[in-house]
Amino acid sequence: MAASSERDAALVEAARQGALWAQDELVAAYLPLVYNIVGRALNGDADVDDVVQETMLRALGQLGSLRDPEQFRSWLVAITMNRIRSHWQTRQAAPAVAGQQDLHDVADPGADFVDLTIVQLGLQGQRREVAEATRCAG
Template sequence: MTKTPLTSADERALCDAVVRSGDERAFRELYRRHTPAIYQLVLRMLAGAAHDAEDVVQETWIRAVRQLGRFRWESSLRTWLCAIALNQAREVLRRRGRAPATEPVEDAPLRAPAAKDSERIDLERAIARLPDGYRTVLVLHDVEGYTHEEIGRCLDIAVGTSKSQLFDARRAMRALLQRSPEARHA
């Protein structure tokens, strides 16, 4: 069964129902539509730590529901939800002091079906080794398809900063991926 994309008006109606009366069906629909993308984004930001990613997704929805009545629709609902999720993920990274992920990165699949499993694993490992700022912008832009303007709004940074971080992230990725397999897996 193919999902019919929600229009902005549909999402507004669902959000209004959640805000006005706590409509559980409306919330479930929003949750069903947005959680997979939020989870994948957070999982990459947290270098494959699935348990932490699940916690962040849950906290994201708690905060989103509390703030939903104040959402101004200056961006898409998904962009707003991802901004909340990214802030929560950064909080997790700060708390754990950039300690390595407790779960293997192999559990975080990329969407590129053409990539061989070993190449996908190498790519995920390289992304996980990037500094937080580089990783965030790279994933938002190159994986999730956000524009630099959307990234700027999500992260509260200038468009030029987003572009610079992306350039540096891509350069770092090239360096990581050009190393021997033994160095990449160390």
């Protein structure tokens, strides 16, 4: 585990210096984790992709505020939980009218969310989109 956190710390430092390859590697390494957390927390809600994208954009945009680069994983999980909490609060403030959600937006809550996401959304395409979005936002 120490080798992984040391490697992550090196990637974080490179990403802080503007290395796009390092940002891409961080996204590639941690996108499945973020999808798993968000997917389980939101129980397959149609907004999972949006919350994941917001999480990754926020994390990459705030790398400078991470005090200890070896703590990237736990820091990212904390950001993920904050984005989930924010999503829930937004949802509670404006509850959906029953029956308005299209049936195709509802994912199977019994499915393994990481595997389902990788198959349905194409992880490579998602990583590329997130990387491109971070380049445009930064």
